[in-house]
Amino acid sequence: MHVFNDLEGLRIACEMEKRGEAFYRNAARVSRKREVIDMLESLAEDERQHLREFNRLYEEAARSRDTFDPYDDESNAYLSAIAADIVFPGGLMALRKEGFDDIHAVLDHAIQSEKDSILFYAELARMSGDEKARGTFLEIAGQERAHLSRLTRQKESL
Numbered sequence: 001m002h003v004f005n006d007l008e009g010l011r012i013a014c015e016m017e018k019r020g021e022a023f024y025r026n027a028a029r030v031s032r033k034r035e036v037i038d039m040l041e042s043l044a045e046d047e048r049q050h051l052r053e054f055n056r057l058y059e060e061a062a063r064s065r066d067t068f069d070p071y072d073d074e075s076n077a078y079l080s081a082i083a084a085d086i087v088f089p090g091g092l093m094a095l096r097k098e099g100f101d102d103i104h105a106v107l108d109h110a111i112q113s114e115k116d117s118i119l120f121y122a123e124l125a126r127m128s129g130d131e132k133a134r135g136t137f138l139e140i141a142g143q144e145r146a147h148l149s150r151l152t153r154q155k156e157s158l
Contacts, residue, residue, distance in 0.1 A: 006133035009124040010058040013140055016117060017054055021047035033101040043110055057136050107155040114148035
């Protein structure tokens with residue numbers, strides 16, 4: 001079982017954003033509708049901006065102290081299960097079933113990913129024993145909630 005701590009949680013946040021950006025860029029390459037391609041490229045850029053911010057938070061945390069206490073065994077098992085399937089389960093193949101050119105399917109996929117991410121960060125915040133790390137995870141969850149709200153409004157406007 002993987003052992004999580006606060007710094008590892010931030011590293012995973014960075015990895016999730018990298019995967020999200022790659023997912024959207026790859027989906028944009030195979031889509032044939034300009035409207036969908038533009039939306040996917042915009043989503044990829046959002047993920048890239050999040051990655052820059054989360055990298056900054058990671059570096060700040062890494063400089064702040066030398067050691068990070070590991071989470072308890074139950075928390076580790078739970079976070080391992082969430083992290084294993086959090087970013088775009090099934091990847092492009094799952095989206096392919098719904099259609100790369102279906103803007104509703106793409107938005108549904110993106111919305112679900114944001115919901116999963118928010119859950120993950122909220123759990124990291126809950127399990128953290130460090131007040132500053134907890135605040136960082138809540139900040140990340142807040143950024144993801146704002147992204148979720150924007151995606152939801154975008155879908156409702158179609």
